[in-house]
Amino acid sequence: MGSLSPSRSQVLSLFPFALASILVIGIVKLYLENSHSVRIRLHPARRSYPAGFISLSEASVVSRCNVFDGKWVFDNATRPLYREQSCPYLTKQVTCKKNGRPDSLYQNWRWKPNSCELPKFDAVTLLEILRDKTMMLIGDSIQRTQWESLVCLIQSSIIGGRKSLYRDPPMKIFYAEEFNAKIVFYWNPFVVESNSDHALKHTVYKRLVNLDTVAKHSKHWKGVDVLVFESYVWWMYKPVINATSWEWRPGSDENCFNETHPIEGRTYWGTGSSLEIMGAVADVLREMKTNVTYMNITQLSEFRKDGHTTVYTERRGKLLTKEQKADPKTYGDCIHWCLPGVPDTWNEILYAYLLHDFYHLFNTTQ
Numbered sequence: 245m246g247s248l249s250p251s252r253s254q255v256l257s258l259f260p261f262a263l264a265s266i267l268v269i270g271i272v273k274l275y276l277e278n279s280h281s282v283r284i285r286l287h288p289a290r291r292s293y294p295a296g297f298i299s300l301s302e303a304s305v306v307s308r309c310n311v312f313d314g315k316w317v318f319d320n321a322t323r324p325l326y327r328e329q330s331c332p333y334l335t336k337q338v339t340c341k342k343n344g345r346p347d348s349l350y351q352n353w354r355w356k357p358n359s360c361e362l363p364k365f366d367a368v369t370l371l372e373i374l375r376d377k378t379m380m381l382i383g384d385s386i387q388r389t390q391w392e393s394l395v396c397l398i399q400s401s402i403i404g405g406r407k408s409l410y411r412d413p414p415m416k417i418f419y420a421e422e423f424n425a426k427i428v429f430y431w432n433p434f435v436v437e438s439n440s441d442h443a444l445k446h447t448v449y450k451r452l453v454n455l456d457t458v459a460k461h462s463k464h465w466k467g468v469d470v471l472v473f474e475s476y477v478w479w480m481y482k483p484v485i486n487a488t489s490w491e492w493r494p495g496s497d498e499n500c501f502n503e504t505h506p507i508e509g510r511t512y513w514g515t516g517s518s519l520e521i522m523g524a525v526a527d528v529l530r531e532m533k534t535n536v537t538y539m540n541i542t543q544l545s546e547f548r549k550d551g552h553t554t555v556y557t558e559r560r561g562k563l564l565t566k567e568q569k570a571d572p573k574t575y576g577d578c579i580h581w582c583l584p585g586v587p588d589t590w591n592e593i594l595y596a597y598l599l600h601d602f603y604h605l606f607n608t609t610q
């Protein structure tokens with residue numbers, strides 16, 4: 245990764261769901277309005293969008309607040325941030341309502357850090373930050389969900405249909421024409437080479453990785469301005485997650501089916517989390533030469549036992565049958581997430597970091 249970027253680079257990580265990296269390079273089109281706010285200048289010929297605006301208070305949220313320490317609050321006034329049926333880019337894996345999920349409260353929770361508020365997600369500001377840039381999300385199906393969420397969060401703000409989606413396996417590329425901004429998903433579940441690298445044809449039962457071989461993929465990351473990595477699949481040792489019945493509702497048959505409320509309280513960790521390994525990862529990231537930001541979203545996601553796709557999803561490309569839906573113990577998916585849902589919050593946090601980096605990059609290049 246050292247080869248990736250010149251001067252200022254920042255790497256973000258979402259972990260274990262996403263191990264993220266950010267490399268913000270290039271000249272940014274900003275001017276300083278005053279010392280406490282940055283207004284994003286629109287291209288002179290493009291006046292269809294309101295000028296983006298970044299305040300110092302929003303840009304500094306992640307430097308003065310641990311945004312990963314907080315709780316879920318019910319907020320059906322501002323959540324969900326988009327509608328399942330109005331985003332054409334969602335795959336059937338995540339459209340739980342359309343697939344028959346009867347409850348919808350899982351769409352109404354907002355992440356509230358204990359000592360601050362997350363910046364309000366603004367799609368046009370994000371598109372301006374990404375103007376003439378490429379942001380790439382690299383990982384597995386969990387990461388693909390984060391990418392779908394991100395595309396849904398911004399797509400309705402793009403005026404006049406000047407947006408497109410195209411597939412170039414292992415990539416899915418969303419392009420916002422007027423901003424010349426690309427948001428790319430790159431299928432690469434283990435980051436290193438593996439026998440799961442084919443976006444469609446891969447085994448989940450006998451996975452093999454080739455450690456220390458990143459070049460085959462990383463050559464496609466060169467020149468990308470923002471890299472977001474994720475590592476969920478490293479944490480699975482079998483195709484199902486080790487959830488014991490105490491984690492789910494009494495009588496729930498040891499899975500997440502029928503869960504409608506997040507876990508409350510502040511110290512919950514699921515059996516899938518290893519604090520020891522997470523700590524080791526944080527230590528390694530701290531020692532890297534490239535600036536890495538570790539986005540520690542594990543616990544906030546674990547609180548959301550209500551957010552999984554359960555039986556309202558697909559399996560090997562097909563929606564579950566009525567019979568399969570009636571057997572959540574066998575077919576319930578307690579790994580993937582419904583959209584709108586938890587991955588929207590990962591993106592709100594990613595946005596908070598991008599605001600921070602963009603603001604400070606601008607201020608230091610003045």
Ligand SMILES: *[C@@H]1O[C@H](CO)[C@@H](O)[C@H](O)[C@H]1NC(C)=O
Pocket residue numbers: 251252253254535
């Ligand atoms: C890495 O990040 C720190 C803190 O944000 C900053 O002080 C430092 O200059 C950065 N280093 C590089 C090489 O960008």
Ligand SMILES: *[C@@H]1O[C@H](CO)[C@@H](O)[C@H](O)[C@H]1NC(C)=O
Pocket residue numbers: 312313314522523526540543
């Ligand atoms: C991640 O965040 C949680 C919740 O704030 C905290 O308990 C944990 O120590 C953090 N882990 C690391 C490695 O920073």
Ligand SMILES: *[C@@H]1O[C@H](CO)[C@@H](O)[C@H](O)[C@H]1NC(C)=O
Pocket residue numbers: 320321
């Ligand atoms: C929001 O939740 C409150 C409290 O549960 C409820 O009274 C209200 O009808 C809900 N509003 C919407 C738009 O769902």
Ligand SMILES: *[C@@H]1O[C@H](CO)[C@@H](O)[C@H](O)[C@H]1NC(C)=O
Pocket residue numbers: 486487488515
């Ligand atoms: C699953 O987690 C429980 C609780 O941590 C543990 O006791 C059990 O051994 C685990 N099961 C497997 C198969 O690892």
Ligand SMILES: *[C@@H]1O[C@H](CO)[C@@H](O)[C@H](O)[C@H]1NC(C)=O
Pocket residue numbers: 495496497501502
């Ligand atoms: C799901 O929840 C409903 C209502 O609480 C309950 O009647 C039903 O038995 C539950 N089903 C399972 C499989 O837990």
